[in-house]
Every structure is written in C-alpha cells, then in structure tokens.
Amino acid sequence: MTAPTQRPLLLTQGDPAGVGPELTLKxxxxxxxxxxxxxxxxxxxAHLASLAAALGWTVxxxxxxxxxxxxxxxxxLPVVPLQAPVTAVPGKPNPAQARAVIESIETxxxxxxxxxxxxxxxNPIAKHVLYEAGFRHPGHTEFLAFLAAQGGVEPHPVMMLWSETLAVVPVTVHIPLSAVPTTLTTDLIVRTGRIVAKDLRERFGISHPRLAVAGLNPHAGENGAMGREDGDIVAPAVEILRAEGIEATGPLPADTMFHARARSRYDAALAMYHDQALIPIKTLAFDEAVNITLGLPFIRTSPDHGTAFDIAGMGIAQPDSLIAALRLAARLSGRSAAP
Structure with missing residues (x-):
C-alpha cells in the first residue's frame, strides 16, 4: 500500500453531466x-456513488x-467532497451545476x-454551460492562469498537446482563422518558445530542447510569394530564440513537419494556429494525447477531448486519454506510479 504521506494527484470533476465522472470511475x-x-x-x-451503481460498476x-x-x-476511490451538491443527469448539461464545476477547479x-x-x-468542462452561469473567462486555461495570478504570479499559459509520438504547441489558440495573421506577432512566438523550452528542460528533463517552428502560410510563404508573415514575423522570432541559446528551426513548411523522419529532428513543434497543431496530433495519437498547460507555477494536465454529452452515462467512453493525463502528471511531478 502507498504511504499516506504522499501527495496525491488532484482530479477535478469536470462537467458532471459529461463523461468526466464515468472516466474517473473507469x-x-x-x-x-x-x-x-x-x-x-x-x-x-454521492453523485459518483450513484453513477457507479447505475452503471453496475463496483467502485x-x-x-x-x-x-x-x-x-x-x-x-x-478517494473523493475530496465539494460544498456545492451535484444533481446532474448524464447528457443533460445544466448551468445550475456551474458552481460545483468551478469549486472543483478552484479547490x-x-x-x-x-x-x-x-x-x-x-476533466473536461463545457464552456458554454459556464458562460450561461456568468463565467467570465474564455476557457479552462485562462481560468487556471487567473487562479495562479491570485498567488502573486502572472503566468503566460501555453497549451501543449503531448504524446509519445508528437508534442505540438499552437501559438494562437481559440480564435477565428481570419484573426490569426493580425494576432500573431514575433513577441508572441518568442514568449511561447521560451516557455516551451523552459518546461521541456525543467519538467520533461530534456537538457537541450529542439523546437521546430512552422510557417504560417503554405510552403512557409515561398519567399514572400504566398504572404510576407513568415519572413516578417516568424523568421525574426526564430532568430531571437536561437540567439538566446534555444535550438529552434524555421519557419518550416507545415505540410512536411509531421512525418516520422521529420518528427525525429525536434522535441516539440510550434504551430501558428489551432488546427495546424491539433490535426496532426489527433491523427497520430487520438486516444493517447494529453493537454498540458505550460507556464503555470503548478503542473496541469487534461485529457484531450471534450465532455461528450451525447454518450455520457452509457459507460462506453474510453478512459485512455484521462489515464495518459494522470500518468503524465505523475511523471512531471517527479513521481513514479504506486506499486
């Protein structure tokens, strides 16, 4: 049995009407x-016990x-109880449960x-449900950064999708594609690259991280023929990172960055927008990918999927990504699995 002095990983409930609770049980x-x-x-x-009984699982x-x-x-299953009760029905999101969702994260x-x-x-949350209850943060990551700032730290959170096969970081995240060229700046790429390199060294134990930086345009702009952003914005960021001692290459054509031989040449890829990063990793590691937030003063991982309200309560959701998130959190916190 594990010694009681060990600090556990802390798993939030997510939206209780989604698949998070049953994935926790699994x-x-x-x-x-x-x-x-x-x-x-x-x-x-009580909510978890009721769900386990309804699914016929002995937990x-x-x-x-x-x-x-x-x-x-x-x-x-150890449960640290919330003050807010949970009365959620699987598959039926309800803003009345927002208080419990938020309390779980805050705690x-x-x-x-x-x-x-x-x-x-x-565990996954549904932002639209929280918005209906007055939640004022763009998403999970921004809320975690806000909570970290309450402790006197002003983090710049960076989303990494990680698997043993590929690690990718979108420099711009949940914004319209039309807004990417005006949002993307040399400074944003540099700040993101610094945080990725720092966390790869300090948390992943990679002594000399290698970053591959994608271009924004097809063929990384084709020397300006397909857009000037790669020469004017991306290339200067790569030069700044290299001048700081970070092994960065780019801008690289994104369409040739993700085959096996290319992946062997870097530890993480910096993509310029959401789908440029998420399409390759979800193709290569759909069930095993983990969402990790870099740049926070604590370790945070999450399964790389949503609430899946359409299958919640059926007992068919696969826990692979949550298990991978738990395993990565243990690894990054410097701990080995219990015997």
Missing part, C-alpha cells in the same frame, strides 16, 4: 493495470482529505499551491 478501476499514481477526485461523493467511494488519499487509493489549484497535492488533472 480510471480507478484500471488503476493497477495502468500503474496509476494515487489520485483524489474533487467531486460530490467503493471514500470521503477523504488530500493527506489521506494515498492510503485509501488501493481499496477505494484543486488551492490545494496544489498549498502543497497538499502533486498536480492538477482536469
């Missing part, structure tokens, strides 16, 4: 074969403090910042 059921490090979920114990629920989670993990971050947890792992 991950615990597969804890031994997956070699998972102890985690505790911040949720409503003992144990209400615990974070300090007690590791000692109970082998025989029961997980506070506990990790107080060194009562090793890392934050977040």
């Amino acid at each position: 991950a615990w059921l597969q804890r031994r074969e997956a070699g998972l490090f102890p985690f505790a979920v911040l949720a409503d114990p 003992p629920i144990r209400t615990v403090s974070p300090a007690e989670a590791a000692s109970h993990f082998d025989e029961a 997980a971050v506070a506990l990790v910042q107080n060194r009562e947890g090793a890392a934050v792992v977040t």
Whole structure:
C-alpha cells in the first residue's frame, strides 16, 4: 500500500453531466493495470456513488482529505467532497451545476499551491454551460492562469498537446482563422518558445530542447510569394530564440513537419494556429494525447477531448486519454506510479 504521506494527484470533476465522472470511475478501476499514481477526485461523493451503481460498476467511494488519499487509493476511490451538491443527469448539461464545476477547479489549484497535492488533472468542462452561469473567462486555461495570478504570479499559459509520438504547441489558440495573421506577432512566438523550452528542460528533463517552428502560410510563404508573415514575423522570432541559446528551426513548411523522419529532428513543434497543431496530433495519437498547460507555477494536465454529452452515462467512453493525463502528471511531478 502507498504511504499516506504522499501527495496525491488532484482530479477535478469536470462537467458532471459529461463523461468526466464515468472516466474517473473507469480510471480507478484500471488503476493497477495502468500503474496509476494515487489520485483524489474533487467531486460530490454521492453523485459518483450513484453513477457507479447505475452503471453496475463496483467502485467503493471514500470521503477523504488530500493527506489521506494515498492510503485509501488501493481499496477505494478517494473523493475530496465539494460544498456545492451535484444533481446532474448524464447528457443533460445544466448551468445550475456551474458552481460545483468551478469549486472543483478552484479547490484543486488551492490545494496544489498549498502543497497538499502533486498536480492538477482536469476533466473536461463545457464552456458554454459556464458562460450561461456568468463565467467570465474564455476557457479552462485562462481560468487556471487567473487562479495562479491570485498567488502573486502572472503566468503566460501555453497549451501543449503531448504524446509519445508528437508534442505540438499552437501559438494562437481559440480564435477565428481570419484573426490569426493580425494576432500573431514575433513577441508572441518568442514568449511561447521560451516557455516551451523552459518546461521541456525543467519538467520533461530534456537538457537541450529542439523546437521546430512552422510557417504560417503554405510552403512557409515561398519567399514572400504566398504572404510576407513568415519572413516578417516568424523568421525574426526564430532568430531571437536561437540567439538566446534555444535550438529552434524555421519557419518550416507545415505540410512536411509531421512525418516520422521529420518528427525525429525536434522535441516539440510550434504551430501558428489551432488546427495546424491539433490535426496532426489527433491523427497520430487520438486516444493517447494529453493537454498540458505550460507556464503555470503548478503542473496541469487534461485529457484531450471534450465532455461528450451525447454518450455520457452509457459507460462506453474510453478512459485512455484521462489515464495518459494522470500518468503524465505523475511523471512531471517527479513521481513514479504506486506499486
């Protein structure tokens, strides 16, 4: 049994009407074969117990403090209870549950910042449901950055999609494609590259990170024939990163960056917009990819999928990405899986 002094990973409940709760149950059921490090979920114990019973799964629920989670993990799913009750019906998102969703995230971050947890792992949320309840942050990542700033740190969060096959970072994220050319700046690329290189060194243990920087336009602009952004914005950023001692190459034509031989030449690819990054990784590692937020003062990982309301409560959602997120969080926090 794991020693009770170990700090657990802290798993948020996500939207309780989505697949997050059943994936949490499945991950615990597969804890031994997956070699998972102890985690505790911040949720409503009664809701999880009711869902497990409805699905016919034997998952003992144990209400615990974070300090007690590791000692109970082998025989029961540790749950750090929320104050806000959860009455969600699978597949039926309800803004009335927003308070519990937000409380779970806030509590997980506070506990990790107080060194009562090793890392934050977040189940999927539905932003439109939170918006209806008055949530004022663009998304999960921005909310986590806001919470980190309350501790006196002003982070620049960077989204990385990671797998053993490929790691990609979109420099611009959830904005319209038409807004990318005006949002993309040399400074934004440089700041992103610095954070990626720093976290690859300090958290992934890569002593000399190699960054491949994609061009914005087809053929990386074809010497200006297909747009000037690559020469005017991307190339200067690569030169600045190289001058700072970061091994960066680019701008590279994105259509030749993601085959196996090309991937062997870098540790992470910086893409200029969302789909340029996410299409290749979801093609190569759809079930295993993990969303990790770099640049935060704590470790945060998440499965690389959404709430899947259409299949919630059916028991058919696959926990592979959540298990990968838990495993990566344990790895990055410098811990090995429990025996």
